[in-house]
Amino acid sequence: MKLRNKIFIGVAAVFVLGFSALAVTVSYDSPCPPAPPLAAGAVPIRAITQRCYGVPDGLRLETIARPEPKEGQVLVKVRASSVNPAEWYGVSGQPRVIRLSSGIGTPKRTRVGYDMAGIVEAVGPNATAFKPGDEVFGGAGGAFAEYALAREKAIVAKPPNISFEEAAGIPIAAITALQGLRDQGHIAAGKKVLINGSSGGVGTYAVQIAKSFGAEVTGVCSARNAEMVRSLGADHVIDYTKENFTEGKERYDLILDNVGSQDFSDMSNVMTPDGIIVVVGGSKKEPFLGPISRVVSSKVAGGFIDQQIKFYIADVNAADLEWLAGLVRDGKMKTVIDRRYPLEETGAALVYLGEGHARGKVVITVD
Numbered sequence: 414m415k416l417r418n419k420i421f422i423g424v425a426a427v428f429v430l431g432f433s434a435l436a437v438t439v440s441y442d443s444p445c446p447p448a449p450p451l452a453a454g455a456v457p458i459r460a461i462t463q464r465c466y467g468v469p470d471g472l473r474l475e476t477i478a479r480p481e482p483k484e485g486q487v488l489v490k491v492r493a494s495s496v497n498p499a500e501w502y503g504v505s506g507q508p509r510v511i512r513l514s515s516g517i518g519t520p521k522r523t524r525v526g527y528d529m530a531g532i533v534e535a536v537g538p539n540a541t542a543f544k545p546g547d548e549v550f551g552g553a554g555g556a557f558a559e560y561a562l563a564r565e566k567a568i569v570a571k572p573p574n575i576s577f578e579e580a581a582g583i584p585i586a587a588i589t590a591l592q593g594l595r596d597q598g599h600i601a602a603g604k605k606v607l608i609n610g611s612s613g614g615v616g617t618y619a620v621q622i623a624k625s626f627g628a629e630v631t632g633v634c635s636a637r638n639a640e641m642v643r644s645l646g647a648d649h650v651i652d653y654t655k656e657n658f659t660e661g662k663e664r665y666d667l668i669l670d671n672v673g674s675q676d677f678s679d680m681s682n683v684m685t686p687d688g689i690i691v692v693v694g695g696s697k698k699e700p701f702l703g704p705i706s707r708v709v710s711s712k713v714a715g716g717f718i719d720q721q722i723k724f725y726i727a728d729v730n731a732a733d734l735e736w737l738a739g740l741v742r743d744g745k746m747k748t749v750i751d752r753r754y755p756l757e758e759t760g761a762a763l764v765y766l767g768e769g770h771a772r773g774k775v776v777i778t779v780d
């Protein structure tokens with residue numbers, strides 16, 4: 414055998430061995446360790462924790478110490494939260510590759526949840542925007558709990574015309590819709606916008622936000638959700654179980670793709686030449702890379718089609734929350750609540766969300 418071939422086989426063997434070792438490492442599930450005892454003097458609160466991976470088995474309702482707000486933080490008494498695919502990925506530890514960052518064997522972070530609405534209980538040093546008693550909504554790490562700490566830059570006043578449950582649906586899903594349509598997709602009045610996956614958390618807000626910009630909106634959903642999506646303002650609805658939108662005659666300026674069900678080249682066929690495809694999410698089913706494979710393929714496809722393909726990670730910030738709160742106050746955006754689960758059934762809420770057929774938002778209520 415030639416030296417060149419020997420080197421090639423050697424490099425390939427090292428690569429295969431390395432990849433196999435990585436796959437085994439990230440696939441290892443450690444047993445769930447017990448909760449540490451509560452420190453003397455701690456104020457006990459109920460919280461959902463995650464000490465090992467698995468939906469719903471990795472989650473427990475525990476009594477933990479109430480946290481104290483630090484610099485720029487606000488302690489919020491949580492009244493409601495909502496679940497997002499991000500928590501499903503984090504709790505299940507899938508796709509496996511995310512464990513390189515979230516923790517090998519067991520998760521590094523034990524508190525779960527982010528979206529929340531509640532009442533300010535206390536403020537930390539140099540947190541000046543809120544005072545105890547204020548009703549707020551936004552993002553707080555560990556929001557599946559009676560109390561959670563929020564950065565004051567990630568919360569705003571709750572609009573008085575909606576409930577805590579409705580407000581708790583907004584943060585990640587509506588910010589994702591807003592930033593995808595406005596910042597990535599450059600939405601404007603009169604543009605033709607297609608929202609693939611218009612009946613889930615992101616999609617139900619996206620339809621309403623796109624209409625508020627004066628766009629002509631086509632929602633892609635199944636027949637059972639068609640009326641709901643129309644009632645949110647969609648001008649046209651395509652039932653994905655009967656019709657493939659990439660085979661239609663319409664040409665779109667912007668596709669907000671929450672689902673990842675279509676090839677980029679097929680979507681390109683139904684777009685204007687300077688159209689934009691905004692990749693929001695992809696399939697959960699691929700166990701190693703999951704939706705990351707959609708991002709990778711978008712980078713490859715970008716070299717072969719005329720239109721731009723963009724991917725982004727939503728950033729929950731006070732300015733955009735305030736923008737959305739304004740839409741709510743003006744009666745132009747509402748939260749569609751599919752199901753409500755009490756805090757102790759957060760695992761069941763994540764199982765339901767993970768099935769991929771939520772109609773709007775799945776909310777966690779906290780007594």
Ligand SMILES: NC(=O)c1ccc[n+]([C@@H]2O[C@H](COP(=O)([O-])OP(=O)(O)OC[C@H]3O[C@@H](n4cnc5c(N)ncnc54)[C@H](OP(=O)(O)O)[C@@H]3O)[C@@H](O)[C@H]2O)c1
Nearest residue numbers: 498589610612613614615635693694695726727769770771
């Ligand atoms: N990039 C980011 O920063 C970011 C932030 C948030 C979310 N995401 C991602 O965005 C995606 C959507 O999130 P979400 O909260 O809206 O999820 P979701 O609420 O779980 O979405 C469920 C909805 O998707 C619909 N759906 C399923 N298959 C479909 C298909 N083939 N065509 C059209 N609709 C379909 C379902 O309708 P049916 O029941 O009728 O099938 C259901 O109403 C997820 O992949 C998530 O990971 C990304």
